Amino acid sequence: MVLEAKFDDSTIFKKIIDSFKDSVTQINFVCSESGIEAQAIDDSRVLLVTVSIPPSCFESYRCDRPTTIGVYLASLAKLLKSANTNSSLTLYVADKPDELLLLFEEPKNQKSMEYKLKLVDITADMLEVDSDMKSDVTVEMSSVEFTKTVRDLTQLSDSFTVSVTKDGIVFSVQGDTAQGKVLLQPREDLADESNNLSISMSKTIDLSFASKYLLDIIKAASISNKIFLKFSDDTPALFEFKMEKGGGVGFYLAPKYDDEDENM
Numbered sequence: 001m002v003l004e005a006k007f008d009d010s011t012i013f014k015k016i017i018d019s020f021k022d023s024v025t026q027i028n029f030v031c032s033e034s035g036i037e038a039q040a041i042d043d044s045r046v047l048l049v050t051v052s053i054p055p056s057c058f059e060s061y062r063c064d065r066p067t068t069i070g071v072y073l074a075s076l077a078k079l080l081k082s083a084n085t086n087s088s089l090t091l092y093v094a095d096k097p098d099e100l101l102l103l104f105e106e107p108k109n110q111k112s113m114e115y116k117l118k119l120v121d122i123t124a125d126m127l128e129v130d131s132d133m134k135s136d137v138t139v140e141m142s143s144v145e146f147t148k149t150v151r152d153l154t155q156l157s158d159s160f161t162v163s164v165t166k167d168g169i170v171f172s173v174q175g176d177t178a179q180g181k182v183l184l185q186p187r188e189d190l191a192d193e194s195n196n197l198s199i200s201m202s203k204t205i206d207l208s209f210a211s212k213y214l215l216d217i218i219k220a221a222s223i224s225n226k227i228f229l230k231f232s233d234d235t236p237a238l239f240e241f242k243m244e245k246g247g248g249v250g251f252y253l254a255p256k257y258d259d260e261d262e263n264m
Contacts, residue, residue, distance in 0.1 A: 002067050003031050003093035008059040010089035010104055012243075014080040019220035019241070019249050020049045021073040023213075027051075028122050029069040031093070035061070035247065040124070046254050047213050048236070050129055052247035059088065067093055069100055070122035076100075079115045087113075129252065133238070135230035137164045137205050141184065141197040143221040143241060146229075149182050150218050154211035156180055159256060162231065163206045169199060173211075194225040205231045207255040217251045224248065 007013050024040035027049075035054035041047065055061040082104050083089060092101040097119055104113040149171050154160055157173035164170075172181035189195035220241045221227070230238040237255065242248040 001062075001092050002064050002095050002097065003069075003091060004060070004062045005031075005036070005058050006060045006088060006090040007057070008088050009085055010080075010083035010087045011085055012057065013089055013091075014083040015222045016051065016053065016249060017073065017077055017080055019223055020051070020216075020251075021077045022219065023047055023049055023216045023251070024073065026070065026072050026120065026122050028124055029071070031063045031067045031069060033063050039129070046210070047216070048129070048252040050250040050252070052249075054246045056246040057243065067097055069093060069097065070120045071100065071117060072120060076117060079117060082113050082115075129250075133230065133235070135232045135235075135238070136203045137199070137201045137229075137231040139164070139169055139197070139199050139229040139231075141169075141227060141229070142194050143218075143225055143227040145184070145195075145197075146227050147218040147221045149184075150211075150214045153180050153182065154215055158211050159208050160211045160214050161206065161208045162229075162237075163204070164199065164201055164231065165204045166201075169197075205233060207231055207233075207237065209237070209253055209255055213251075213253050217253070220249045220251070 024042050027038050027040040029036050029038045035052065038051040040049050079102055086108060087104045087106045090103045092103065099119055100117045102115045102117065150160070153171055153173045156175040156178045159173065161172045162169065163172065168183055168185035170181055170183050173179060184197055186199050187197050217239050223243055224241040226242065228240040228242065236252040238250055238252055240248060240250040
């Protein structure tokens with residue numbers, strides 16, 4: 001086997017895949033001794049998804065040589081429906097990779113389940129992206145609060161605006177029959193750090209995004225209780241969910257200009 005990677009909790013991988021399976025249809029997982037990385041751009045070329053799963057996320061991890069695994073996400077997601085917190089999941093790829101083997105094991109129930117997924121050739125180059133990129137505004141906030149805000153406001157409009165000033169961050173929408181906004185100011189919750197909200201800024205920003213993409217992005221909230229938002233006038237925004245054991249999922253989303261989606 002060229003790859004053998006075991007999650008002690010199979011739902012970890014399921015949550016990662018579920019977080020972006022509705023944003024892109026297929027993806028290449030690039031495996032190396034430093035972990036598993038992936039990128040994919042949606043069909044409209046407005047949203048770039050990045051995935052990082054370092055060895056620290058696994059109970060055990062071995063990759064003998066760099067290997068690329070191309071999969072259809074809808075097919076992989078179906079197999080991952082077998083995941084539960086009582087089962088482990090080991091991913092296997094043979095020396096001549098043409099399929100991905102998924103082995104679920106439930107020691108307490110003396111049960112195992114094995115699936116094989118055919119790999120696909122996906123022509124796509126890895127882009128050079130930097131999650132530590134310099135930005136005009138960086139916001140760290142509760143992913144639960146961000147999710148609720150997006151769900152509440154996107155009901156009213158297809159366009160979602162983010163404004164950041166010295167007073168705080170404002171999420172707003174302007175619909176045909178209604179409008180709404182949510183103002184959040186920096187705060188520190190000593191009892192629950194996940195409720196903290198911090199803002200670092202070098203200038204004010206006012207950017208609009210298509211609501212449909214934000215509704216896809218918030219599906220990643222299950223992998224982290226925090227979200228990091230990075231905004232600049234001249235680059236795509238970054239919505240990043242970092243996992244507790246390292247790595248995470250990031251979404252680079254191009255803002256809307258003149259009421260049109262701007263391609264990456």
